Amino acid sequence: MASKPPKGDPVQDAPKVAEPKRSAAGLTAIGHSLRMAHQQMGVKRTALTLLSVNQKNGFDCPGCAWPDPEHRHTAEFCENGAKAVAEEATLRRVTPEFFAEHTVADLAGRSGYWLGQQGRLTHPVYLPEGGDRYEPVTWERAFDIVAEEIGALGSPDEAVFYTSGRTSNEAAFLYQLFARELGTNNLPDCSNMCHESSGSALSETIGVGKGSVLLEDLYRSDLIIVAGQNPGTNHPRMLSALEKAKANGARIISVNPLPEAGLERFKNPQTPKGLTTGAALTDLFLQIRLGGDQALFRILNKLILDTPGAVDEDFVREHTHGYEDFAEAARAADWDATLTATGLTREDIEKCLRMVLASKRVIVCWAMGLTQHKHSVPMIREIVNFLLLRGNIGRPGAGVCPVRGHSNVQGDRTMGIFERPAEAFLDALEKEFGFSPPREHGYDVVRAIRALRDGRAKVFFAMGGNFVSASPDTEVTEAAMRRARLTVHVSTKLNRSHAVTGARALILPTLGRTERDLQGSGEQFVTVEDSMGMVHASRGRLEPASGQLLSEPAIVCRLARRVLGSGSKVPWEEFEKDYATIRDRIARVIPGFEDFNARVANPSGFTLPHAPRDERRFPTATGKANFTAAPVEYPELPKGRLLLQTLRSHDQYNTTIYGLDDRYRGITNGRRVVLVNPEDARELRLADGSYVDLVGEWKDGVERRAPGFRVVHYPTAPGCAAAYYPETNVLVPLDATADTSNTPASKSVVVRLEQSTTD
Numbered sequence: 030m031a032s033k034p035p036k037g038d039p040v041q042d043a044p045k046v047a048e049p050k051r052s053a054a055g056l057t058a059i060g061h062s063l064r065m066a067h068q069q070m071g072v073k074r075t076a077l078t079l080l081s082v083n084q085k086n087g088f089d090c091p092g093c094a095w096p097d098p099e100h101r102h103t104a105e106f107c108e109n110g111a112k113a114v115a116e117e118a119t120l121r122r123v124t125p126e127f128f129a130e131h132t133v134a135d136l137a138g139r140s141g142y143w144l145g146q147q148g149r150l151t152h153p154v155y156l157p158e159g160g161d162r163y164e165p166v167t168w169e170r171a172f173d174i175v176a177e178e179i180g181a182l183g184s185p186d187e188a189v190f191y192t193s194g195r196t197s198n199e200a201a202f203l204y205q206l207f208a209r210e211l212g213t214n215n216l217p218d219c220s221n222m223c224h225e226s227s228g229s230a231l232s233e234t235i236g237v238g239k240g241s242v243l244l245e246d247l248y249r250s251d252l253i254i255v256a257g258q259n260p261g262t263n264h265p266r267m268l269s270a271l272e273k274a275k276a277n278g279a280r281i282i283s284v285n286p287l288p289e290a291g292l293e294r295f296k297n298p299q300t301p302k303g304l305t306t307g308a309a310l311t312d313l314f315l316q317i318r319l320g321g322d323q324a325l326f327r328i329l330n331k332l333i334l335d336t337p338g339a340v341d342e343d344f345v346r347e348h349t350h351g352y353e354d355f356a357e358a359a360r361a362a363d364w365d366a367t368l369t370a371t372g373l374t375r376e377d378i379e380k381c382l383r384m385v386l387a388s389k390r391v392i393v394c395w396a397m398g399l400t401q402h403k404h405s406v407p408m409i410r411e412i413v414n415f416l417l418l419r420g421n422i423g424r425p426g427a428g429v430c431p432v433r434g435h436s437n438v439q440g441d442r443t444m445g446i447f448e449r450p451a452e453a454f455l456d457a458l459e460k461e462f463g464f465s466p467p468r469e470h471g472y473d474v475v476r477a478i479r480a481l482r483d484g485r486a487k488v489f490f491a492m493g494g495n496f497v498s499a500s501p502d503t504e505v506t507e508a509a510m511r512r513a514r515l516t517v518h519v520s521t522k523l524n525r526s527h528a529v530t531g532a533r534a535l536i537l538p539t540l541g542r543t544e545r546d547l548q549g550s551g552e553q554f555v556t557v558e559d560s561m562g563m564v565h566a567s568r569g570r571l572e573p574a575s576g577q578l579l580s581e582p583a584i585v586c587r588l589a590r591r592v593l594g595s596g597s598k599v600p601w602e603e604f605e606k607d608y609a610t611i612r613d614r615i616a617r618v619i620p621g622f623e624d625f626n627a628r629v630a631n632p633s634g635f636t637l638p639h640a641p642r643d644e645r646r647f648p649t650a651t652g653k654a655n656f657t658a659a660p661v662e663y664p665e666l667p668k669g670r671l672l673l674q675t676l677r678s679h680d681q682y683n684t685t686i687y688g689l690d691d692r693y694r695g696i697t698n699g700r701r702v703v704l705v706n707p708e709d710a711r712e713l714r715l716a717d718g719s720y721v722d723l724v725g726e727w728k729d730g731v732e733r734r735a736p737g738f739r740v741v742h743y744p745t746a747p748g749c750a751a752a753y754y755p756e757t758n759v760l761v762p763l764d765a766t767a768d769t770s771n772t773p774a775s776k777s778v779v780v781r782l783e784q785s786t787t788d
């Protein structure tokens with residue numbers, strides 16, 4: 030069964046439950062991060078490595094995309110950053126001997142946690158057709174195999190090139206260049222499952238698919254609304270920024286079905302006072318129902334419209350389009366529907382309104398709680414409406430702040446990792462390199478899975494990530510992957526995608542962020558872009574995990590030379606030898622990167638231009654910021670069912686499981702838990718500690734089941750349950766995606782809970 034490790038797995042999932050915590054970070058967090066780092070790296074390496082995270086001349090933390098403050102604290106990392114580093118800098122190794130001992134079937138029976146704990150991959154390995162285990166292979170032979178399979182395709186569009194968001198700008202630029210010279214735009218990425226809804230909503234409304242605030246804006250804001258995000262776990266350094274904003278007088282509203290510890294109270298581990306007492310962060314907690322945010326912002330917009338003098342009329346007149354239609358739709362917002370959709374009280378919403386009206390500068394931050402619903406794109410557009418109404422875009426202390434996930438996911442997009450590239454980008458590539466890139470759009474993640482499932486794609490190549498575990502509908506995705514002729518993974522660590530393969534498979538081991546990258550012209554660095562459009566260098570210091578590793582840029586260059594042969598117009602050899610030559614080309618192709626090499630020499634890096642933020646210019650189809658007027662939607666819940674969100678515990682990085690605890694939520698020693706509101710539990714007769722199967726219900730009638738979850742009575746919003754990803758991905762239907770962005774709706778899965786049939 031795809032969703033449950035078999036009995037032989039040494040990982041025992043036996044959750045214990047205590048009261049959830051009311052504050053995040055502090056001394057306990059430091060203790061946890063050091064313990065995990067010592068286990069993986071030893072004491073000396075821990076000290077050396079953690080001191081160079083996010084320092085000038087150090088490496089960019091592979092944890093999250095939150096920006097670095099200008100004045101860096103010597104410990105500019107957080108508990109979860111330290112875990113991400115320890116995971117990569119571990120001294121444990123997965124060698125050819127390991128693969129000789131473990132068949133692929135054996136690996137497929139292990140938990141993701143166990144696989145990750147085995148350590149760093151040391152050698153390229155190959156699973157031949159009909160073989161039962163991976164065997165060592167030379168890099169030359171590995172590239173020959175990829176070339177053979179690509180050469181055998183009817184069209185380059187039968188190949189898919191996936192990217193996860195840790196890939197550097199340099200590697201990403203080369204990777205998309207290779208795919209496009211080969212002739213395909215099949216460049217799905219983790220963004221398709223992540224902030225695609227933000228990108229879709231923002232490009233249409235403000236003309237740039239990225240956030241419009243810098244760290245300084247947070248410090249200057251009067252009101253910060255954090256909706257659908259759990260920064261205490263997923264962006265811990267954001268809490269320091271919120272703390273600073275509060276010290277400067279900002280107020281904070283958090284909108285979430287769960288009371289998340291970090292948002293309630295924060296103990297800053299970087300200040301002596303913070304270690305012990307900590308500060309309350311949230312001024313108002315709106316415990317919203319899953320998917321209710323569009324309705325919330327719609328009624329706020331109506332209330333603003335109804336308040337004399339509340340609308341910034343000059344801004345609206347000068348900079349926006351579509352106001353009349355929007356205002357008509359907003360005025361029609363209705364209290365009954367709003368209260369049903371949000372589960373909030375009228376008093377709560379009116380309190381929120383008063384805080385909004387009292388604030389000149391407002392920022393809205395969000396993450397996966399808003400992007401992974403069917404109606405995510407109109408939901409985020411409603412937030413844009415909300416900000417536009419009072420002129421809160423394009424001035425200091427105000428704006429949109431989608432908080433990105435992977436440390437370079439935003440940079441990868443900027444570099445052209447996108448299945449629907451802009452014409453201007455393709456024109457620039459054509460002009461620079463002299464080949465004609467394909468113009469037809471490629472597959473995103475969901476479409477790539479369908480193409481593999483239906484035999485329209487036959488080669489799957491991944492630059493990082495763990496595609497089969499991160500994708501929805503695990504059983505469908507795994508079956509799709511098994512139909513491929515060839516699956517290839519450029520990886521640092523073992524994961525489930527290596528065990529669910531095509532007829533032939535390759536694992537190509539690569540350098541991580543923390544490691545020294547030596548090429549023909551000497552030591553190299555790479556660059557990354559954070560969540561706020563700041564670009565800076567990242568330089569690894571550690572000895573590579575094995576002498577056999579190639580860097581991601583080197584892998585792409587060698588692969589491209591082998592596959593494209595002498596007909597290629599791109600100087601791959603030169604690029605591999607000296608990454609500065611890649612940056613020279615990026616500078617000529619991508620706006621904002623002029624003089625790239627010179628500017629990135631500045632240790633703080635540089636900020637990419639953002640027209641709405643910098644000049645209140647909105648490069649949309651209308652040339653103005655667009656108000657939009659979509660009907661309000663919210664998930665419908667049949668009686669006796671719960672709406673399930675699939676989210677992260679405190680001890681994981683996406684599909685990488687660091688440990689079995691979710692400390693802030695009071696859960697230890699297990700991950701197969703489902704958080705249920707005590708009222709719902711009473712109605713459904715589900716005792717705390719009982720075991721249930723989660724059974725997905727969707728209009729296709731297919732039964733999707735995740736067996737053996739311990740029920741935890743938890744103060745989540747009524748009707749709204751929560752359980753961890755990726756164990757529950759088996760429940761997310763492939764076709765249940767957000768309109769427009771096509772992002773899997775992982776935060777709204779209708780389930781029924783059945784008495785467990787296992788255990």
Ligand SMILES: Nc1nc2c(c(=O)[nH]1)N[C@H]1C(S)=C(S)[C@@H](COP(=O)(O)OP(=O)(O)OC[C@H]3O[C@@H](n4cnc5c(=O)[nH]c(N)nc54)[C@H](O)[C@@H]3O)O[C@H]1N2
Pocket residue numbers: 092093109223256257258259260262263264284285286287289317318319320321322396397398399433434435674675676677678679681682683776
């Ligand atoms: N340590 C660590 N750091 C990470 C990651 C990790 O796995 N571990 N992952 C990285 C990545 S790729 C990403 S994208 C980010 C993810 O960062 P988050 O988006 O914070 O991650 P999730 O755990 O999915 O949490 C979703 C949050 O939204 C809330 N929520 C869910 N549905 C709704 C809704 O309908 N409305 C509202 N208002 N709230 C809702 C949930 O209760 C939860 O607090 O973190 C990045 N950083």
Ligand SMILES: Nc1nc2c(c(=O)[nH]1)N[C@H]1C(S)=C(S)[C@@H](COP(=O)(O)OP(=O)(O)OC[C@H]3O[C@@H](n4cnc5c(=O)[nH]c(N)nc54)[C@H](O)[C@@H]3O)O[C@H]1N2
Pocket residue numbers: 192193194195196219220222223224397434435492493494495496498499500501519520521522523524539540541542581675676677682683684685754755757758761775
């Ligand atoms: N149900 C559900 N599904 C989700 C989500 C959800 O909230 N709920 N969230 C979605 C989101 S936001 C995202 S971003 C995706 C994540 O999807 P992915 O990015 O595909 O998944 P990760 O788990 O981050 O990938 C981990 C693997 O990356 C490899 N790796 C780590 N560092 C490097 C490196 O430097 N180079 C290379 N080449 N490889 C490296 C390691 O082998 C590791 O096993 O999952 C999505 N799936």
Ligand SMILES: [Mo]
Pocket residue numbers: 219222223224433434435
């Ligand atoms: Mo993400």
